[in-house]
Each structure stands twice: as structure tokens, then as C-alpha cells.
Amino acid sequence: MVQTKGKKMPDIIEFCDNWLFRNGFEQSWATSALTGAETVSFPHNAVELPFDYFDETIYQRRFTYQKHIAWCDGFTGQEVSLRFDGVMADAKVYIDGIFVGGHSDGYTPFEIRLTEHLNRDGILLTISIDGSENPEIPPFGGQIDYLTYAGVYREVWLKIAPAVSILNVKIEPYQVLEPLKSLQVFCHLSNPQAQELHQTELLATITAPDGTRVAQQRIVVSDDCPKLTFSGLENILLWSPDAPNLYRLELTLQCTGVTDILSRMFGFRTAEFAADGFRLNGKKLKLLGLNRHQSFPYSGYALGRSAQEEDAEILKFDLACNVVRTSHYPQSTWFLDHCDRIGLLVLEEIPGWQHIGGAKWKDEAVANVRRMIERDWNHPSVILWGVRINESPDDDALYERTNRLAHELDTTRQTGGIRKHTGSNLLEDVYTFNDFILGDEERPGSNRARTALRGQNEVTGLTHKVPYLITEHNGHMYPTKAGDQEQRQIEHVTRHLEIMDAAFGDDHIAGCIGWCMYDYNTHKDFGSGDRVCHHGVMTMYREPKFAAYAYASQGAPENKVILKPVTHWARGERNIGGTLPLMILTNCDYVQLRFASGAVLDLYPDQKRFAHLPHPPVMLNSEDLVGSELGKWGMQWHDIEFAGYVGGKQVVHLKMVADPVATRLNVSANRRQRDAQASEVRISVQAVDQVGNTLPFFSDPVRFEVHGPGSLTGPATRSLRAGATACWIKTYGDPGSISVTVSCDRLPDITLNLG
Numbered sequence: 001m002v003q004t005k006g007k008k009m010p011d012i013i014e015f016c017d018n019w020l021f022r023n024g025f026e027q028s029w030a031t032s033a034l035t036g037a038e039t040v041s042f043p044h045n046a047v048e049l050p051f052d053y054f055d056e057t058i059y060q061r062r063f064t065y066q067k068h069i070a071w072c073d074g075f076t077g078q079e080v081s082l083r084f085d086g087v088m089a090d091a092k093v094y095i096d097g098i099f100v101g102g103h104s105d106g107y108t109p110f111e112i113r114l115t116e117h118l119n120r121d122g123i124l125l126t127i128s129i130d131g132s133e134n135p136e137i138p139p140f141g142g143q144i145d146y147l148t149y150a151g152v153y154r155e156v157w158l159k160i161a162p163a164v165s166i167l168n169v170k171i172e173p174y175q176v177l178e179p180l181k182s183l184q185v186f187c188h189l190s191n192p193q194a195q196e197l198h199q200t201e202l203l204a205t206i207t208a209p210d211g212t213r214v215a216q217q218r219i220v221v222s223d224d225c226p227k228l229t230f231s232g233l234e235n236i237l238l239w240s241p242d243a244p245n246l247y248r249l250e251l252t253l254q255c256t257g258v259t260d261i262l263s264r265m266f267g268f269r270t271a272e273f274a275a276d277g278f279r280l281n282g283k284k285l286k287l288l289g290l291n292r293h294q295s296f297p298y299s300g301y302a303l304g305r306s307a308q309e310e311d312a313e314i315l316k317f318d319l320a321c322n323v324v325r326t327s328h329y330p331q332s333t334w335f336l337d338h339c340d341r342i343g344l345l346v347l348e349e350i351p352g353w354q355h356i357g358g359a360k361w362k363d364e365a366v367a368n369v370r371r372m373i374e375r376d377w378n379h380p381s382v383i384l385w386g387v388r389i390n391e392s393p394d395d396d397a398l399y400e401r402t403n404r405l406a407h408e409l410d411t412t413r414q415t416g417g418i419r420k421h422t423g424s425n426l427l428e429d430v431y432t433f434n435d436f437i438l439g440d441e442e443r444p445g446s447n448r449a450r451t452a453l454r455g456q457n458e459v460t461g462l463t464h465k466v467p468y469l470i471t472e473h474n475g476h477m478y479p480t481k482a483g484d485q486e487q488r489q490i491e492h493v494t495r496h497l498e499i500m501d502a503a504f505g506d507d508h509i510a511g512c513i514g515w516c517m518y519d520y521n522t523h524k525d526f527g528s529g530d531r532v533c534h535h536g537v538m539t540m541y542r543e544p545k546f547a548a549y550a551y552a553s554q555g556a557p558e559n560k561v562i563l564k565p566v567t568h569w570a571r572g573e574r575n576i577g578g579t580l581p582l583m584i585l586t587n588c589d590y591v592q593l594r595f596a597s598g599a600v601l602d603l604y605p606d607q608k609r610f611a612h613l614p615h616p617p618v619m620l621n622s623e624d625l626v627g628s629e630l631g632k633w634g635m636q637w638h639d640i641e642f643a644g645y646v647g648g649k650q651v652v653h654l655k656m657v658a659d660p661v662a663t664r665l666n667v668s669a670n671r672r673q674r675d676a677q678a679s680e681v682r683i684s685v686q687a688v689d690q691v692g693n694t695l696p697f698f699s700d701p702v703r704f705e706v707h708g709p710g711s712l713t714g715p716a717t718r719s720l721r722a723g724a725t726a727c728w729i730k731t732y733g734d735p736g737s738i739s740v741t742v743s744c745d746r747l748p749d750i751t752l753n754l755g
């Protein structure tokens with residue numbers, strides 16, 4: 001609790017530890033201390049599911065959380081509330097047995113005011129949650145192709161604020177008069193005791209990314225919605241994926257001698273979808289990205305800041321994406337904050353999947369538009385609001401409401417609404433479409449030739465072009481497991497490349513967002529029967545499949561050089577044998593193949609087949625090797641080397657051996673180990689051969705042992721899948737003092753010190 005010279009400052013305190021938790025809920029439990037409970041911390045997953053083949057109804061029931069909140073002198077004269085960032089779902093909150101409020105949506109935050117209930121004996125706070133898929137609440141009521149889990153799965157905060165405080169602020173670059181030189185700031189005060197606002201002042205300070213003050217303004221406040229305009233701002237650094245410049249707005253409210261401070265990051269940028277594509281800050285940018293669910297194996301939704309941030313980094317730095325769609329709901333603000341910081345664009349949408357419920361359900365869906373936008377309107381990364389239920393049928397009355405509200409709340413962003421049916425009424429600014437035409441030629445009775453993407457006019461049913469974005473492709477049209485046969489994986493890669501190529505080649509397509517970043521747990525009605533949709537370009541563990549490199553290789557080699565032959569380099573893995581045609585995903589100018597015979601072959605990107613991609617793959621076809629024994633059945637199999645060249649210089653080299661032998665475990669920690677405040681660190685493990693390549697079919701079990709201030713999520717022993725696995729270690733202190741030992745009967749133990 002911060003107190004300076006008698007003036008009370010606001011406090012927001014993490015309130016995540018030492019909660020009691022129990023299966024079930026009965027009204028009487030809310031009146032006295034829970035018995036038979038365990039002590040847990042948030043984020044918390046009510047039921048840890050196995051990796052696959054589980055009964056997904058086991059978390060679909062009620063659970064109880066409880067905490068005694070002792071009186072604290074700092075509460076005196078203050079407004080005290082609890083903020084829940086995300087509770088799945090249908091939270092009902094009781095104080096000393098009395099119902100005081102609730103929130104049915106599982107993806108947006110809510111606050112419970114404690115002020116009037118606090119007393120010197122303390123209060124007993126009980127939360128009941130309901131993991132059953134209540135058909136009254138989006139996204140439930142129909143089938144959904146993902147799991148929603150159960151629990152208080154994001155953080156909880158105790159907020160201690162003055163009687164009059166700043167509840168929220170919207171910072172809008174004011175584009176009408178002086179684009180990107182002016183700002184409008186709309187504040188929303190909280191004044192539950194209806195205090196007189198005489199002599200109330202608001203000071204607004206804008207600080208540049210380097211910490212220098214850009215502008216300051218003081219106004220007298222006369223109502224709960226004070227507004228300020230800044231104009232004539234000079235030397236503004238724009239926000240973009242290449243230069244994610246973030247400014248800070250600090251608001252200081254002075255009311256009857258008491259101060260409240262709120263500070264928010266924001267960026268100056270314009271984002272516009274037009275019929276001829278997408279422009280950021282007036283410059284054309286082809287959007288290329290992936291859909292992301294917010295789930296993790298074993299932990300469900302319940303991992304914290306570091307795991308969320310890492311996903312954003314994987315998308316941007318490992319997969320070279322410039323956009324992500326938060327399918328199909330508002331995701332953690334840790335994730336969005338990081339998208340702002342690293343420069344990853346976001347399409348965010350309301351919760352739902354194909355099904356539209358009754359009147360009450362629809363009201364909730366409209367309320368979700370408000371909750372999403374009011375939570376996230378200051379994120380420069382967010383460039384489009386998705387205001388339809390994903391892939392739902394047209395419902396003009398509903399979607400006129402969602403669009404109207406989105407535009408009322410936010411005049412700077414356009415709307416989209418994701419559909420998969422053609423000829424849908426365009427009530428949004430952007431026709432956002434899931435195009436699953438590639439692969440449709442395999443449907444019995446189809447007489448369509450293989451087509452990467454449908455023509456826009458065929459989809460919209462309009463005769464003119466409109467702003468248009470592909471929001472999903474591939475996915476269930478070609479599910480591919482990390483351990484699938486090489487040929488299937490080549491086809492998986494090819495389909496992603498073909499669609500990207502088509503999107504790059506058409507100025508009327510703003511971009512394409514593939515399905516999806518990683519595999520995810522799902523209901524029995526979807527996936528491979530194992531409760532997993534193997535639709536990702538990565539596994540659930542964030543281990544890349546070959547298709548991940550289809551994306552990664554589109555990035556600039558200055559950022560990361562990619563050289564990934566789509567092969568395990570084995571004689572008999574493919575049907576009939578051999579490795580031809582060989583596809584090499586790369587952003588190098590050319591790739592040199594060095595054969596064991598001493599022969600070398602320079603291969604260049606296949607611009608004929610993929611004319612529009614920034615970096616087409618390199619192909620080795622049988623005609624390039626006339627007379628060669630490569631791949632012929634019964635011939636001796638040899639090692640090979642690949643070298644990638646950029647600007648005439650070798651920048652990468654890779655060897656693949658003809659006789660891979662399980663040699664060691666490769667154990668590494670993700671970038672988070674360097675973050676002293678990390679909430680989780682991901683440890684990834686691969687079984688590798690004598691030259692360090694992953695052994696794709698090695699499936700022996702490995703054991704994790706964690707020493708120091710951390711705990712393992714999921715089981716300690718697990719089989720490798722496609723030669724790899726990973727785990728997230730929750731940290732309770734500096735990750736630098738954690739060490740992890742990974743052992744496997746056939747290979748030497750590896751101990752990794754995170755420090």
C-alpha cells in the first residue's frame with residue numbers, strides 16, 4: 001500500500017495466492033470456511049486433463065474458490081474491489097454467504113466492489129464457477145471445436161482506490177484534423193459514492209518511448225467522463241511491426257486533495273483495410289499470420305504472463321508472422337500487451353463458434369463486443385474487431401447491433417465478422433472469410449480443379465471488390481501430425497504455401513491467416529478421436545512441424561536465416577522410397593547441396609511455381625539428378641549437406657546423416673529464463689542424432705525433475721512425440737535458481753541450470 005504525505009495513492013495488488021479450492025458448490029459453503037479444500041494460486045486450472053484420450057466432460061461441473069480477506073488499515077476511506085481478469089465460466093461471487101455479483105463470460109474481466117461489505121472482522125469471499133457448457137452463454141449451446149476448461153485461469157487483483165478514481169480511458173489518435181499529430185483522450189471515472197466533483201482536476205501527460213515528455217494538459221473535471229484533446233504534436237514516432245514505438249499516457253486525478261493515477265501505453269498508427277489491400281500508416285502491408293487458441297497441454301488456459309508472451313514471440317520471431325487472430329475470443333492482455341511491444345498485429349473477436357442462441361444469449365454476445373473493445377481499445381496492435389460469432393449463419397439483426405456498437409465505441413477501427421459461407425451480407429467494413437476450398441476437390445462428386453483460394457466475387461456474391469481478408473485456411477482440410485509420414489507433411493507444407501502465394505498474388509486480398517499456430521485439445525466431435533485437432537503448424541508443445549517453416553521462411557534472412565529440407569533424409573520413409581522431390585524451405589538466395597560423392601548442386605527458389613511468395617522454396621526434382629542413384633531403392637544411402645547463401649556468402653549449413661543413431665537429449669529453456677519475474681519457463685526436449693538433428697520417430701519416455709523455486713506442469717514422465725516434448729515450469733522465484741534434470745533410459749541425463 002503506497003501512502004505519500006497523507007495523500008492516498010491507488011494500489012493494485014496481485015491477489016492470486018492462498019485461495020481454497022474444492023470440487024462442487026453448495027450454497028452453504030459460502031458461509032463458513034471450506035472444508036476438504038486444497039490451497040491453490042491463480043492462474044488455476046480446475047481439472048488437469050491428460051494430453052489426449054480423456055473424457056472432456058470431467059471439468060464440466062461446478063467448483064468453489066474461497067478466501068478470507070482480513071481487514072487492513074489501508075482500506076479506511078477507500079474504494080476496495082477485486083478485479084478478475086478471466087474466470088471460466090459463469091462466476092458468482094458471495095461475501096459472507098450473500099451473493100454480490102457475477103460474470104458469465106469466461107473471457108473478459110469483471111470487478112466486484114468490496115467496499116460496503118468490509119469490516120474489521122474481515123470477510124469471507126466465495127466464488128462459484130461452472131465449467132459445464134451453459135447453453136445460455138456464448139460460446140456454448142452448440143458444438144465447439146476447442147475446449148474451454150474451467151477455473152480462475154487468469155490473475156485476480158485487489159484494487160484500493162480513492163472514492164473518485166479513473167476507471168478506464170480510451171486514447172484515440174484523432175485522424176480528422178491532423179492525422180497522427182493529435183489525440184483524443186476519453187476518461188471514465190468511477191464514483192460509486194456519487195461524490196461532488198468540485199475542484200477536481202485531471203492532469204494528462206504524454207511520454208515518448210525514450211521517456212521524454214511530449215505534452216501535458218490540465219483540465220477541470222465536472223462530470224464522470226472528462227475528455228481532452230491534444231493537437232499539434234510534433235516528431236511523433238509511429239507504431240509499426242518494424243518499429244513498435246509505444247507512448248505512455250499518465251492521468252493524475254486530483255479530487256478533494258486525493259490523487260488517483262492511471263497510466264496506459266498506446267501507439268500512433270493508422271490501419272486501413274480497403275478494396276485494394278491493407279495499409280498500415282498509409283503503406284501497403286500484406287498480412288500473413290496464424291490463428292491462435294490460448295490453450296496449453298495439461299494446463300488448459302491457465303498459464304500466466306510469460307507463457308502468453310512467449311506465444312507472441314514465437315509467432316513474430318520464429319514463424320515470421322505479422323498478424324495473429326485470437327480465435328475465437330478475447331485473449332490474455334499479457335498476450336496483447338506483448339503484441340504491442342514486439343509489433344504483432346491482432347484481429348480480436350468475440351467468443352463463439354457457429355452457434356447463435358436465443359435472445360438472452362444474443363444480448364450477451366453484444367455485451368461481449370463492449371467488454372472486448374473497452375478492455376482492448378488502446379492496443380495499437382489490434383487492427384480489426386471481429387464482431388460476428390465465428391462461422392455463424394447471417395443474422396442481420398444481431399450483426400447490425402454488434403457492428404453499430406463496435407463503431408460507437410471505437411471510431412478508429414474497422415470491423416470484420418468471420419464467416420465460412422458465401423454470399424453473406426456484408427454488414428462489416430471488411431469481408432473476413434475462412435476459405436477452405438483447397439482440398440475440396442477431394443470431396444466425392446466435386447468437379448472443381450485444385451484451387452488455392454476462391455475468387456473474391458464468388459465468395460461475396462458482389463460484383464465489385466471490397467476490403468477482404470482470409471481468416472482461416474487448411475486446418476481440418478488437411479490435419480497433419482508431427483509424426484506423420486514425410487509425404488503427408490510435404491503436402492501440408494505445400495497447401496500452406498499455395499494459399500500464401502495466392503494471397504500475395506492478389507491485391508484485393510489483404511492477407512491470409514492460417515489455421516493454426518499449434519495443435520489443440522478439443523471435443524470428441526472434432527479432431528482425431530484423441531481429443532486433439534492436429535491442425536497446427538506446431539505441436540501443442542510449440543515444437544515446429546515442417547509447415548512451421550513454410551511461415552518462418554517468408555521472413556527476411558536479416559531477421560532469421562531459415563534452411564529446412566522437408567525430409568528426414570531416410571531411404572525408406574516415403575512410399576516406394578527416396579526423398580524426391582525434395583523441398584527445401586528457405587529464405588536464402590540459393591541453396592547448395594553437397595553430396596557424399598563430392599558432387600555439388602546449386603538450387604534456386606522455385607519462382608515459377610510460387611511466383612508471389614517473398615521466399616519460394618527450393619525444389620530438387622528427379623530431372624535435376626538424371627543418372628543419379630539418389631533415392632533409388634536398393635542403392636547405398638549416404639549423408640548429405642546443405643548450405644544456404646545470402647548475398648554470395650554462406651550463412652547457414654546443415655548436415656543430415658544416412659545412419660542416425662540416438663545420441664543425446666537436446667534440452668533448452670525458452671527466452672523466459674532470462675526474465676527474473678517470469679511466471680513460467682518452457683523447457684523443450686528433443687532426442688537428437690550424432691549431428692544434432694531431431695529423431696522424428698524416437699518415442700522413449702523422458703523424466704523431468706525440477707530443483708529450486710519452480711514446479712512442473714503436467715506429468716513428470718512422458719513419451720516423446722515425434723522425437724520431442726516440452727514442459728512449462730511455474731516459477732515461484734527467480735528462474736535463475738531453478739535447475740531441471742531430464743533423463744531417458746537410453747541417453748545420458750541432462751541437467752539444465754536456468755541461471
Ligand code: GAL
Pocket residue numbers: 145327390391420434472474475476477515535
Ligand atoms: C473452422 C473453425 C475453427 C476450426 C477450423 C478447423 O471452421 O472456425 O475453429 O475448427 O475450422 O479447420
